[in-house]
Amino acid sequence: MSSLVSFDGATLGYGRRAVLSGLTFDIPEGDFLGIVGPNGAGKTTILRAILKSLKPLEGTVSHAPGLRYGYVPQRDQVDYTFPLQVVDVVMMGRYDRIGLGRRPGAIDRELACASLAHVGILNLANQPLSSLSGGQKQRTLIARALVGNPNVLILDEPTNGMDLVSTTQILGLVRELHERDGLTVLMVSHALNEVANYVERIALVMNGGFRIGTVDEIMSSTVLSDMYGIAVDVDSVNGHRIVVARRDSSMPDVAHGGEPMPHQHTRPGSPIV
Amino acid sequence: MGASPCPTSIHARAHRLFDAVLLFRESLYGTLVIAAACSVLGVYVVLRRIVFVGAALAELSSAGIALALWLAGQNVALGLSTHPIVVSLMVTMAGVLFFGSGSGRGRIPPDATIGVTYAVAGAAGILLISKAAAGEAHDLFLHGNVLGITRADTVVLLAVAIPVLLAHLIFYKEFLFVSFDRETARTFGFRVGFWNLFLYLTLGLVIAFAMQFGGVMLVFNFLVLPAVTGLLVSRTMRGTFFWSIVSALLAALIGFTLSVPFDLPSGPAIIAVSGGLAVLGFGARIAQRR
Numbered sequence A: 001m002s003s004l005v006s007f008d009g010a011t012l013g014y015g016r017r018a019v020l021s022g023l024t025f026d027i028p029e030g031d032f033l034g035i036v037g038p039n040g041a042g043k044t045t046i047l048r049a050i051l052k053s054l055k056p057l058e059g060t061v062s063h064a065p066g067l068r069y070g071y072v073p074q075r076d077q078v079d080y081t082f083p084l085q086v087v088d089v090v091m092m093g094r095y096d097r098i099g100l101g102r103r104p105g106a107i108d109r110e111l112a113c114a115s116l117a118h119v120g121i122l123n124l125a126n127q128p129l130s131s132l133s134g135g136q137k138q139r140t141l142i143a144r145a146l147v148g149n150p151n152v153l154i155l156d157e158p159t160n161g162m163d164l165v166s167t168t169q170i171l172g173l174v175r176e177l178h179e180r181d182g183l184t185v186l187m188v189s190h191a192l193n194e195v196a197n198y199v200e201r202i203a204l205v206m207n208g209g210f211r212i213g214t215v216d217e218i219m220s221s222t223v224l225s226d227m228y229g230i231a232v233d234v235d236s237v238n239g240h241r242i243v244v245a246r247r248d249s250s251m252p253d254v255a256h257g258g259e260p261m262p263h264q265h266t267r268p269g270s271p272i273v
Numbered sequence B: 001m002g003a004s005p006c007p008t009s010i011h012a013r014a015h016r017l018f019d020a021v022l023l024f025r026e027s028l029y030g031t032l033v034i035a036a037a038c039s040v041l042g043v044y045v046v047l048r049r050i051v052f053v054g055a056a057l058a059e060l061s062s063a064g065i066a067l068a069l070w071l072a073g074q075n076v077a078l079g080l081s082t083h084p085i086v087v088s089l090m091v092t093m094a095g096v097l098f099f100g101s102g103s104g105r106g107r108i109p110p111d112a113t114i115g116v117t118y119a120v121a122g123a124a125g126i127l128l129i130s131k132a133a134a135g136e137a138h139d140l141f142l143h144g145n146v147l148g149i150t151r152a153d154t155v156v157l158l159a160v161a162i163p164v165l166l167a168h169l170i171f172y173k174e175f176l177f178v179s180f181d182r183e184t185a186r187t188f189g190f191r192v193g194f195w196n197l198f199l200y201l202t203l204g205l206v207i208a209f210a211m212q213f214g215g216v217m218l219v220f221n222f223l224v225l226p227a228v229t230g231l232l233v234s235r236t237m238r239g240t241f242f243w244s245i246v247s248a249l250l251a252a253l254i255g256f257t258l259s260v261p262f263d264l265p266s267g268p269a270i271i272a273v274s275g276g277l278a279v280l281g282f283g284a285r286i287a288q289r290r
Helices: A043-050 A086-098 A106-118 A134-147 A164-181 A221-228 B007-023 B025-047 B051-073 B085-100 B110-130 B135-143 B151-170 B172-180 B182-187 B192-233 B237-259 B266-289
Strands: A003-014 A017-028 A032-036 A058-063 A069-072 A152-156 A184-189 A201-206 A209-214 A232-237 A240-245
Touching: A003 A043, A017 A043, A017 A058, A017 A184, A017 A209, A032 A043, A043 A152, A043 A184, A043 A201, A069 A134, A069 B182, A086 A106, A086 A134, A086 B172, A106 A134, A134 A152, A134 A164, A152 A164, A164 A184, A201 A221, A209 A221, A221 A232, B007 B025, B007 B237, B025 B051, B025 B151, B025 B172, B025 B192, B025 B237, B025 B266, B051 B085, B051 B110, B051 B192, B085 B110, B085 B192, B151 B172, B151 B192, B172 B182, B172 B192, B182 B192, B192 B237, B192 B266, B237 B266
Parallel strands: A032 A184, A032 A201, A069 A152, A152 A184
Antiparallel strands: A003 A017, A003 A058, A201 A209, A232 A240
16 A cells, blocks of 8 residues: 655644654555544644645655545534535535636536435535534535545544434444545544544554554553553453543553553543543 | 595605705715625624624724824825825725734734724724814714715725625635635635635725725624624525625615605614614524524
8 A cells, every 4th residue: 555644753843842753654545544632632733744734843744646635624613603505515625626716516516415425414415504413514524525536534523522323423434434435534533432443543642642553552551551641441342442541540550660450440440532 | 534644745755855865876876885895795704703803994994094184184294184095094904914814813812902903993093083183074084974975985985896896706715615614725725814814805995995984883884784684584605695785785775865854864874774674684584493
């Protein structure tokens, strides 16, 4: 698989302030990568470098030629007071192809409807955007990202503020788009437990640290305790991995030179969202 | 036989009303141009939640007029008393650059920056005009007097409004995208900063010219109320623009027409009608929901 985006010793930050340094990793074609970490850890900074809106302070971030991104912003970045119909919003995904000063035409509308059908909400095409549920709004934004026929689909906190049902449906849809269409997907989230059960690789961004690997590599007590700075266990329920912070330990065992003790619950723990 | 209204009397009244409006028709044309231009821009002003940027720009424009008149009184440049728009434009465009480029976003919340601008510009306008030669006579520049609009003024207003409205027609897609979802627009390669500044520039231009004749209150009204009416009545962007323009023109027409024979101040009369239309729009929205 060829690499679509390559970070080579990249230091990212704003002004002179470095947020993350020494980033070296590739995003190959067909990847399904979750960029996970708490708010303020630097997820958005990495995202901006991938989207070319942030140049590295040091090192390089290179992009494959002709790369097209389908970007799904956080839902609260979009203003739902605009009196727009769902199909109008999806057509925005074609705006960069229409040309300066020109209006979307019948073909753009057809493609927008096809994209809506692809995410299962063609019946909502003529509904006002403001009347949709959170999950439907997210599907609309995904349809808009797909209508431009991207190589990479990027979702920024796609399940933020959603209930369990909508979260499961949206993540299921994203995985389906990856598996069915072979789309490269990058998903930014603070919710490790959600993302870990859908993606193939995880990039963990925390406390200025960065670690990337397959889900199996990252979802280990050793790695997560080290990254979170508290002792955590990784459990499995019906094949779903769940990361749980130990209540009886605020510091990881690794911090004291010892190995953490996975799967040894003396008391119930708190799931790491 | 019971008393019935005399048809001749009603006819005569209507005739007098028509005559009075006809007498001030040039003023009405100018007011309609201001109404149309502001009501289109107002849709963005309301949707982008920059209503008070519009108010602050109007106050800046007003302060610019006052500054020009004060400078003329100081014999700096006598032409400024007849063409205060030059200074008004410069001051307004400084405000456009400040707000349009996102300057002032830092420790101070944006709405506080807008508030400071509004208060300081408003006070500066009053202070400068009070010390300008024949200050009281120039009060009209600050409060507006649409009845004073001449044919030449209307031509000037049209010369500003037509290119601005054409720009909004041609670049509707660009203005809409950067207003609705700037992050995604940026990832699509849209120059968000440029389009924002362009939008503010058109806003500043219209406000600066409209302010001279309409005054702060009327311009602010045309920037907000018709757009609110449009949003209440319609569920599409096209419909919102349509109803915003229609309600602004109706308010100008009805308010102006009623103000002349009843000797009412034209600006407040137009604003009162705008308010009435917004209430009707609210009623229409409630009716749509049922």
